[in-house]
Amino acid sequence: MRILVAMSGGVDSSVVAGLLAEQGHEVVGATLQLYDHGAAAKKKGACCAGQDIHDARDVADRLGIPHYVLDREQVFRREVIGDFADTYARGETPIPCIRCNQTVKFRDLVALARDLGCEALATGHYARRVEGADGAELHRAADPARDQSYFLAATTREQLGFARFPLGGYPDKAAVRAVAARLGLAVADKPDSQDICFVPEGRYDSLVAKLRPDAVAPGEVVHADGRVLGSHAGIARYTVGQGRGLGNASWDGDERLYVAGVDAGRRRVVLAPRGALESAEATLGEVNWLVDPPDAPRRCTVKLRAREVPRDAVVAWDADAGLARVTLDVPGIVAPGQACVMYDEDRVLGGGFLRVAGTVDRARAAA
Structure with missing residues (x-):
């Protein structure tokens, strides 16, 4: 050839x-x-x-x-x-x-x-x-x-x-x-x-600052229950699941906090205990299927991050909306913008980009 x-x-x-x-x-x-x-x-x-x-x-x-x-x-x-x-x-x-x-x-x-x-x-x-x-x-x-x-x-x-x-x-x-x-x-x-x-x-925030200065504008760091915990120097420095680089906001009493969400509109970084970040549901956009899209919910495994072990899930394809709805057997941390890839054993079924963050469990966050 x-x-x-x-x-x-x-x-x-x-x-x-x-x-x-x-x-x-x-x-x-x-x-x-x-x-x-x-x-x-x-x-x-x-x-x-x-x-x-x-x-x-x-x-x-x-x-x-x-x-x-x-x-x-x-x-x-x-x-x-x-x-x-x-x-x-x-x-x-x-x-x-x-x-x-x-x-x-x-x-x-x-x-x-x-x-x-x-x-x-x-x-x-x-x-x-x-x-x-x-x-x-x-x-x-x-x-x-x-x-x-x-x-x-x-x-x-x-x-x-x-x-x-x-x-x-x-x-x-x-x-x-x-x-x-x-x-x-x-x-x-x-x-x-x-x-x-x-x-x-590795200074990605410097690159983002040149292209999107609004992404490194200061804002508030808040707890999921609404309390203001401090300030930050730009939402581009934070991602869902992050536990480092949070300064004095890293702890709420004796409980460690993590980034639960980033509110770009209000320039807020939302923190919560790790357990409150986990969600059993996710939505995928820009879905690319390497098999015929399923016409009924399909059991498979998915990876929410490149280096994690595939986790059991059920995927339902909404052809009208062009979205895939993922229900995880065991809740995980869903980071919008990252990819979710679907597998049948070793075979890739398809993948898409996470569009909806896991909803913070406010009751658990405030407990």
């Missing part, structure tokens, strides 16, 4: 390119330039800019494959970085890796692959694409510690049919690095990407 490989400059995508070339495929490498070269060159563990582009080109040269660099800075700034800041300004918690996969990576790279006459797009994601009776299915990776199926839940069925994930069956990252060493790739020992790639030194 002629295959386009998304090469970020890291070990994973480099191994994918090497393996496919070794198998006899006609491999074409493509790297997205997503943000400023200069800023990225100073940040270790970044991707898609600076030194990483040079690393990707060096790997392509080593493998003897053509390599293209695509400037997608403006699109990335608008659809990923802009969405990141807007989400915080709404009092929600963004998940930029999903937005990036959903837009510049799969949408734009699939289009490029087709323009180049490629039959598939391969990436270094840790997930498995399985051919099922009704077409391609997305499954969790063999290594649960590195599984990235959660971040691919917004991939459309058409994109999934075109995609390949050669690393999904590998037992761990050490095995992938061993392949890189065998292939003689200079990136074999390169560190993994860390944190959010476009946020220098």
Whole structure:
């Protein structure tokens, strides 16, 4: 096959390119330039800019494959970085890796692959694409510690049919690095990407302040029962479930408090005891189904965060409203803006973005 490989400059995508070339495929490498070269060159563990582009080109040269660099800075700034800041300004918690996969990576790279006459797009994601009776299915990776199926839940069925994930069956990252060493790739020992790639030194609030100054305007910190506990320096610094960085408002007597909600309209951060944050219900918008939407409530498991263990739930699809209603067997913390991904064992059924925060149990909060 002629295959386009998304090469970020890291070990994973480099191994994918090497393996496919070794198998006899006609491999074409493509790297997205997503943000400023200069800023990225100073940040270790970044991707898609600076030194990483040079690393990707060096790997392509080593493998003897053509390599293209695509400037997608403006699109990335608008659809990923802009969405990141807007989400915080709404009092929600963004998940930029999903937005990036959903837009510049799969949408734009699939289009490029087709323009180049490629039959598939391969990436270094840790997930498995399985051919099922009704077409391609997305499954969790063999290594649960590195599984990235959660971040691919917004991939459309058409994109999934075109995609390949050669690393999904590998037992761990050490095995992938061993392949890189065998292939003689200079990136074999390169560190993994860390944190959010476009946020220098992890200071996301500084980035949000530049794009949405209203999100770092001061306001009140209040208890769920209405008491004013103090003040804050911007809602962008808080997310549902957060227990750190609350200063003197961290405790109510001898009880620890957590962020239960962010009221962007009134610039209020609402705190409550942890147990009062938990909700058994959630609503999902922008739902992407990788199966036919269920016409009746369906039992499955869901992940409300990337690194949590899937929890039992029932999902009901409201086609008229375009929303999925999730009922959890065991209540959990629902953070608006984050993704909720639905699974049937290892298979991804679909996913969406959490739209409604868990209702704070005011009786428990005041107890």
